[in-house]
Amino acid sequence: MNLQNITLEKWMTVGRWLRRRAEAVTAALLLIMFLCFILTIVARYVFNYPLGWTEEASMMAWIWCTLWGAAFVLRERDEVRFDIFYSSVSEKTRCVFTVITGIAAILLFAIALPAVFSYVTFLKVEKTAYLGIRLDYLYSIYVVFSVAVIVRYVALVWFALRGRAPDIQIGAGSAL
Amino acid sequence: MTSPFAFCIYAILGLGLLGLPIGYSMITGSILYLLLAGLDLGTSAEQILNGLYSSYVLLAVPLFLFSAELMNVSKMTDQLLRFCDMLVGRFRGGLGHINIVQSIIFAGMSGSAIADLAATGRISIDMMTRNNRYPLSYAAAVTAASAVIGPIIPPSIPMVLYALISDTSVGYLFLGGVIPGLLMALAQMVINTVQAHRHDYPVEPPIPLREWPCITWVAMPALLMPVILLGGIYSGVMTPTEAAAVAAAYAFLVGAVWYRNISVKDTYKAVLNSSRSTASIGMLIAGALVFNYVVTIEQIPVTVKGLLAGYDLSPNMFLFWVNVILLVLGCLLEGSTIILVILPIFIPTAKALGIDLVHFGVIAVFNIMIGLVTPPYGLLLFIITAISGAPLRHIIRDTMPFVLAMVVALFIITYVPDTVLWLPRMMGYKG
Numbered sequence A: 001m002n003l004q005n006i007t008l009e010k011w012m013t014v015g016r017w018l019r020r021r022a023e024a025v026t027a028a029l030l031l032i033m034f035l036c037f038i039l040t041i042v043a044r045y046v047f048n049y050p051l052g053w054t055e056e057a058s059m060m061a062w063i064w065c066t067l068w069g070a071a072f073v074l075r076e077r078d079e080v081r082f083d084i085f086y087s088s089v090s091e092k093t094r095c096v097f098t099v100i101t102g103i104a105a106i107l108l109f110a111i112a113l114p115a116v117f118s119y120v121t122f123l124k125v126e127k128t129a130y131l132g133i134r135l136d137y138l139y140s141i142y143v144v145f146s147v148a149v150i151v152r153y154v155a156l157v158w159f160a161l162r163g164r165a166p167d168i169q170i171g172a173g174s175a176l
Numbered sequence B: 001m002t003s004p005f006a007f008c009i010y011a012i013l014g015l016g017l018l019g020l021p022i023g024y025s026m027i028t029g030s031i032l033y034l035l036l037a038g039l040d041l042g043t044s045a046e047q048i049l050n051g052l053y054s055s056y057v058l059l060a061v062p063l064f065l066f067s068a069e070l071m072n073v074s075k076m077t078d079q080l081l082r083f084c085d086m087l088v089g090r091f092r093g094g095l096g097h098i099n100i101v102q103s104i105i106f107a108g109m110s111g112s113a114i115a116d117l118a119a120t121g122r123i124s125i126d127m128m129t130r131n132n133r134y135p136l137s138y139a140a141a142v143t144a145a146s147a148v149i150g151p152i153i154p155p156s157i158p159m160v161l162y163a164l165i166s167d168t169s170v171g172y173l174f175l176g177g178v179i180p181g182l183l184m185a186l187a188q189m190v191i192n193t194v195q196a197h198r199h200d201y202p203v204e205p206p207i208p209l210r211e212w213p214c215i216t217w218v219a220m221p222a223l224l225m226p227v228i229l230l231g232g233i234y235s236g237v238m239t240p241t242e243a244a245a246v247a248a249a250y251a252f253l254v255g256a257v258w259y260r261n262i263s264v265k266d267t268y269k270a271v272l273n274s275s276r277s278t279a280s281i282g283m284l285i286a287g288a289l290v291f292n293y294v295v296t297i298e299q300i301p302v303t304v305k306g307l308l309a310g311y312d313l314s315p316n317m318f319l320f321w322v323n324v325i326l327l328v329l330g331c332l333l334e335g336s337t338i339i340l341v342i343l344p345i346f347i348p349t350a351k352a353l354g355i356d357l358v359h360f361g362v363i364a365v366f367n368i369m370i371g372l373v374t375p376p377y378g379l380l381l382f383i384i385t386a387i388s389g390a391p392l393r394h395i396i397r398d399t400m401p402f403v404l405a406m407v408v409a410l411f412i413i414t415y416v417p418d419t420v421l422w423l424p425r426m427m428g429y430k431g
Helices: A003-045 A053-073 A091-125 A135-161 B004-017 B022-036 B042-054 B056-074 B080-088 B094-107 B113-132 B136-147 B157-166 B170-199 B209-234 B240-258 B264-297 B300-311 B315-332 B335-352 B357-373 B379-388 B392-415 B418-426
Strands: none
Touching: A003 A053, A003 B056, A003 B240, A003 B264, A053 A135, A053 B042, A053 B056, A053 B264, A091 A135, A091 B004, A091 B022, A091 B042, A135 B042, B004 B022, B004 B264, B022 B042, B022 B264, B022 B335, B042 B264, B056 B113, B056 B157, B056 B240, B056 B264, B080 B094, B080 B113, B080 B209, B094 B113, B094 B136, B094 B170, B094 B209, B113 B136, B113 B379, B136 B170, B136 B357, B136 B379, B136 B392, B157 B170, B157 B264, B157 B335, B157 B357, B170 B209, B170 B240, B170 B357, B170 B392, B170 B418, B209 B240, B264 B300, B264 B335, B300 B335, B315 B335, B315 B357, B315 B392, B335 B357, B357 B379, B357 B392, B357 B418, B379 B392, B392 B418
16 A cells, blocks of 8 residues: 555544544434423423524524534435436446536525625624524625535546546435 | 516526525516616615514425434334334225325324324334335335325424515414325325226235234323324414424433434434525525515506406406416426515416415415426425435336325315315404
8 A cells, every 4th residue: 555545544544433423413403493492392391481592593503403404414415416417327437427516505505605704704793593692703604605615516526537437326315 | 578577587487497596686687677677686685684584484494304313213113113004004005095195194293294204204114115115116106196195284494484574473374284295195005095996006914902002102292292282272372483493402312312313413414404404495495585575565466466457357267277387387396486486476366366374375385285296397296206215217107196186185185275275264353
């Protein structure tokens, strides 16, 4: 094994470790959503004490779970896509597709990034109703998500240019 | 067509066709629109974030996904088969009927057809094909077709998505799905009976009456689930979203306390799987939120309405064409994409034509669910092929009679609105 392979192997181990930590975060967020609901119901019926902050906390967990998950946990094969066409062409054609769609996504997400950033930072004066969390903190996950999308598509385009198209799985990700 | 909106549509269609995930296609296309129209690009973030943050009802989606995962690991559905055998096993084609009745009960517990298939597919097929009693492809066809009932009988994830885009009450939509769901099951049982007589499929030995109480008792935890859920929602004790959380808590308790077969590892896996699905459906919703904003500022609904006014369309004709279009799209597209992207275009017209939006929603969901078993793109067909190992084309051949029967049922609920609206009206719906 040459040095380059060892380095690659090392990076992949780090990557897998990071992904498992990222997965744990989405899992925790889903649990928070669930527990907030149970707490709301118990507080209302058992203690006759309606809670407001639980609803807010579950909404926050939902936004973060979606965008964090999309940024760091979902793999290409977990995404909902129109795959009839993509799955029926050769690997080479898929690479061409990936380069085209990847560049479009990179360009447009990158062009929007400054405006997205200023929208989020503009909200620093606003706070959520119950927990008083600054809205720019809450919404910052969208900036993180945008950057992650750009980085991910740069990587996918880079691999596609070297002849490796992402694997997909037909019918993945549907909630129906 | 060189307007910004036209480019937005080209981009979404083009990128989507070339395999970019649908959510990203919609976000990218909408950013292109904002750019060309000279609007603030930050609007994309604003629409997505505020849209996600203000749609409380959407939280039902991850929670129903979670409860379905928990029901899977707790194996509470395994106990249902014997109960269904007791009810319908002694009729011709008994195991097919058992399969369908089990789907009805499961439909009252879960909001997802895929969950139904994942939970019961394997054992249903094993049961039917043991000793070569039924051909593998037929067993797979019945299992896939009956899973379609899941999201029509409440609870239902697609109806939650429809409620989001149409501003209708989830509770009334759920109620509206009850009779159509039973009608769909009836249509499938008719086909099963016909096929069973044609191919001389076997009958199950009747279960003696004295065993009934015991069998019912063992199946009780699963049987109670629909009662708790629907009873809770319609007595006003909990919202449909809260009911989703209660369903998950209940499934967990049943697995952990009653059957004692849920481990910490299983639970983590269930949480992880559902959070992953949450992110993936959440991206689709995010894309739909920003795209629907574009559609709104372009006043597309008004334009469509104007176009249709020229055709002097009657409500019945409109519903006919919507059904045809949705059935065709259902063969090609994933269902939640149709609900979130295509339906918003029809809803203003339906409203203008005086069509009740609960009725319309149930028709649309019913239709789109049929799309889960129509080739070439039938999600449940792919999953059942993977589970059963039967050739896809044989499964498709055996599913077709069921599809035809479901289409007949679809046109019945379309042109007899009372099949949908009677129950919600009994419960106080003023539509």
